[in-house]
Amino acid sequence: MVRTPSCDKSGLRKGTWTPEEDRKLIAYVTRYGCWNWRQLPRFAGLARCGKSCRLRWMNYLRPNLKRGNYTKEEEETIVRLHEELGNRWSAIAAQLPGRTDNEIKNHWHTTLKKRFNHKSSTGTKDAKNNSSDHPIKRVTSKEKEFETNLKNLLINPPSPPLILESSLSASLLSPQQPASSDQSQNSSITTDNTAVSSSVSYNNNNNNHNSDIDMALFEAYEANSGSFWTEPFFSDDLFMSSDISVPMMDLTNFEAQFPVLDGDEEILCPSGFYDEFEGLLNF
DNA sequence: AATCCCTACAACCGCGGGTTT
DNA sequence: AAAACCCGCGGTTGTAGGGAT
Numbered sequence: 625m626v627r628t629p630s631c632d633k634s635g636l637r638k639g640t641w642t643p644e645e646d647r648k649l650i651a652y653v654t655r656y657g658c659w660n661w662r663q664l665p666r667f668a669g670l671a672r673c674g675k676s677c678r679l680r681w682m683n684y685l686r687p688n689l690k691r692g693n694y695t696k697e698e699e700e701t702i703v704r705l706h707e708e709l710g711n712r713w714s715a716i717a718a719q720l721p722g723r724t725d726n727e728i729k730n731h732w733h734t735t736l737k738k739r740f741n742h743k744s745s746t747g748t749k750d751a752k753n754n755s756s757d758h759p760i761k762r763v764t765s766k767e768k769e770f771e772t773n774l775k776n777l778l779i780n781p782p783s784p785p786l787i788l789e790s791s792l793s794a795s796l797l798s799p800q801q802p803a804s805s806d807q808s809q810n811s812s813i814t815t816d817n818t819a820v821s822s823s824v825s826y827n828n829n830n831n832n833h834n835s836d837i838d839m840a841l842f843e844a845y846e847a848n849s850g851s852f853w854t855e856p857f858f859s860d861d862l863f864m865s866s867d868i869s870v871p872m873m874d875l876t877n878f879e880a881q882f883p884v885l886d887g888d889e890e891i892l893c894p895s896g897f898y899d900e901f902e903g904l905l906n907f
Numbered sequence: 908a909a910t911c912c913c914t915a916c917a918a919c920c921g922c923g924g925g926t927t928t
Numbered sequence: 929a930a931a932a933c934c935c936g937c938g939g940t941t942g943t944a945g946g947g948a949t
Binding site for chain 1: 914915916917918919920
């Protein structure tokens with residue numbers, strides 16, 4: 625179901641994302657935002673192309689994504705919108721909070737298209753046949769994992785993290801990162817709060833593990849909130865006084881939460897922060 | 908138990924459009 | 929005006945998972 629990790633000519637990794645890569649990406653984007661997808665992997669310490677990072681974040685890592693089975697209402701909406709809009713998956717996804725265009729596209733091709741085509745070709749005959757209208761869907765292990773995570777979250781929801789006024793940081797944008805150029809990047813961070821959680825499953829043949837990055841990751845931030853959420857600009861002094869436009873971030877607390885970052889790896893601070901974390905935090 | 912085959916979906920690729928230089 | 933850059937979209941592919949035989 626997933627692609628075997630490999631490298632392209634330029635040394636950039638391709639294929640399945642590892643938990644370590646996901647942690648790095650989540651850590652970086654939640655902290656610094658996606659100020660420039662093309663540059664981001666370099667600062668985040670990821671050997672990935674920007675496109676790959678963007679795709680991973682937008683489709684799987686960002687909060688407020690729904691995963692798992694589609695409701696009947698959602699499926700009806702997809703079918704209806706597809707009739708109206710055709711293959712404009714992003715437009716369709718815009719009407720379905722928490723669903724991504726990629727996910728909808730996949731669901732259409734694997735399930736709805738057949739059902740829809742079958743229906744339209746057989747007319748009302750199949751309308752009486754529930755089994756053809758709603759074929760038994762295989763419940764995959766991933767869906768089971770997701771549901772388990774979701775249940776755990778509902779039972780033990782994380783308490784809201786602290787957000788201080790210091791997060792209003794537009795004024796700290798650096799000269800080389802003018803605020804006026806941030807519109808497209810900022811729009812990449814969703815502020816949609818309708819969804820439930822963010823959960824990611826892995827299938828990695830190399831180490832043969834299935835693990836989740838779920839709310840625990842965001843809780844990790846929260847657990848560290850004493851310094852993390854309340855001091856989002858701890859490196860600003862360094863930044864302001866440095867000739868380097870993208871100084872290295874202090875990983876003192878970070879590594880405690882994300883030990884995958886070894887001493888050689890760097891997470892670099894871009895030129896500013898965005899104050900859009902609220903969307904990530906309103907679980 | 909082993910193998911085959913189909914399904915689901917994560918991820919890649921190419922392209923077009925918008926913005927910046 | 930045009931080249932360069934970046935982002936987002938839609939089509940497509942590769943393969944793990946799981947049912948069927």
